[in-house]
Amino acid sequence: MDNQYNYNTPNDQFQNQATGNGGPDFHFGQTDPDFSHRKKEKKPRDHKKAAKIAGGLCFAVAFGVIASAAFQTTNFVGNALFGEKVKTEKSSEKKVDSTSLTRTSSTVTSDVSEVVNSVMPSVVSITNMSVQQVQSFFGGTSSQEVQSSGSGIIVGQNDTELLIATNNHVVEGSTTLTVSFINESSAEAKIKGTDASRDLAVIAVPLENIEEETMGEIKVATLGDSTKLQVGEPVIAIGNALGYGQSVTTGIVSALNRQIDMEGFDAELIQTDAAINPGNSGGALVNANGEVIGINTVKVSSDAVEGMGYAIPISDANETITTLMNKETREQVPEDERGFLGVEITNVEAESAELYGMPTGVYIRNVIEGTGAEKAGLVRGGVITELDGSSVDSMTTLQNLLSYYRVGETVTLTVEMPGKDGSYEEKEVEVVLSEKQTETAIPKR
Template sequence: MKNEMPKIPNSNHKLLKKGTKLVLSAATFGVVAAGSFQGVNYVVDNYNKQNTTVQSTNVLKTSSSTTSNVSAVAQNCMPSIVSITNVSVSDVQNYFSMYGNNSRSNPFTQQENTSVGSGVIINKKNGEIDILTNYHVIENAKTLTCTLADNTNVEATVKGVDENRDLAVISIKTKDLSEDTLKQIAIATIGDSDKLQVGEQVVAIGNALGYGQSVTTGIVSATNRSVSTSSDTDKSQSYIQTDAAINPGNSGGALLNMSGELIGINSAKLSDTDVEGMGYAIAISDVKDSIDTMLQGKDVSTSCNTPSSSYYQQNDEDHESDSVFPFDFWN
């Protein structure tokens, strides 16, 4: 295999050699009917819900048993992980409009698309619960639905994005959740990814293939692994490389140390017939400033003072029709 730097493509670029791709791990499914998600019943008044305490995950003291360690991390941290469903609308070529009486009609027709990913609860404040995920998980969303630990579905809104680092913060309202649901979820404990050692065991949790939360484990294969994040090779980002299985749908999910602390956001994997166990996660310590900005309801850009809503107003019509999902879905 060639020793050139792999790239995360904005479209279907070939990588390393024919068939090798760095896949942003969100799973894309077909068209779904609108209204497939049920609303959440209101159980208590909004004031009580805003003041309900959401627990935090615990910092664990692990035993000598690897199996029991992973099980303890999973049990402790899964309440902080959510599944995210993105319903978007894209323009697709209407070939029938090119012929006969339809030749002057609109050459494009709209198609509804659904993709799934993961997210991590990182904050609760002012009646909102904030969830960290990848930007490519929520990009171009018409609606976003989060499925919580107790299988409650609730609509989410975008709070802030950092497109260059492939990160986003979305939020849900505590008033839309029952008292029981608020007791079932948890806020992730943020760790220090700068302290990671190569060979250290880690756990990945996410919505693999859209089946619901699943747990995989592996080791830190490398730290500070520089990977180009676009077709522009001058733009690169540092990742944690792991051999824990990172599959479509895992994007935005948690990479955890054996103390149950969030040390990375799972984002991509290298896919090739000759490649095994090369997954990539964004190191949490590298993006703390970005997260703080997004939690304030701002986008991260050259000017960090642009409210997140203006980003979508300015760019909603600028995306090319084939960029709704700027990643490959690798089966």
């Protein structure tokens, strides 16, 4: 069986010995210097002695032939047992393109480093500061600031902003986003748009906040065509693993069009054995040409599993990223100034959606009287799936999206409205956000 890796195994040493290298040197026809001055006397030929010598030479030649054959046989068997390639003089050797990625020690250093040097300026580290509710020892809850790390890919630039693609879960719930570039300089970023169902997001860094020196070192990533990927093709994962800064791992495409069981996540993914660790999310999966062919998103974490990471194919993400890049960049609104939708909601779990034929999103339990939701015609039983083009897969996602809107602003909701026969009809509804009610409201039933 062919061995993909060119390791220096004991069999390699065995093969070297078989070529005749090493061992004692034999010099035929050498003259003895101590007796070269003596004149040799002719002696009568001894035919019996000559016959013995000839016989001995024949025996030596025969022994050499047999020994050589036995040695080659041993070499062949040894190679077969240890899994090494058995080559013959007639076997053709495949030429390896110098630009291709292999795991040979002589090529990994040069080839991977060249690709990494070309891609690294396009990859950034992202630090997310968020406020989360933490349960105390006595059963109560308190707000606590939490820091998490992720990665991003520079995908564009407009007149005022540098645009970076990443995962939605990297930026979700953020109060502050900080982007660090290849030269370790940092700048604050704002969310441009998110798509929770695709686990994609685009964030923006104002160009005026980026140092001139940094602008000279960073660059927009080159995007490839993930539809042309083949299983077994070498890939490189680059990202901010564990928040330590950019690091690199290598592997291959293990499988294509993989679907994984994650709540609210709907995509076919690239599976790779390149290590994708916490903090790599949102980083680049690139091919041997230095083209981004995937956005790293998740790995399987289990004692029984090794080397199963996943990336969103870039060709599938292109349309979503383009849409998010063209959205208006918004800043979070102080909590007391945020608009109120006017509905009581609950999550539609995947099991319920499948059991009852419901769309995935946020279920409207009640509509509060006198609010924008009631005036817009929202009713109990509807399922909110989008807000201003951003997908809504949970209450948390909806609340995060609404945190960027003030009282009096208008949002466009995509709602699956229930029909009499149990089916759902998609509608777009414009809702003017009202002021949050402090008194107990009577829900509309």
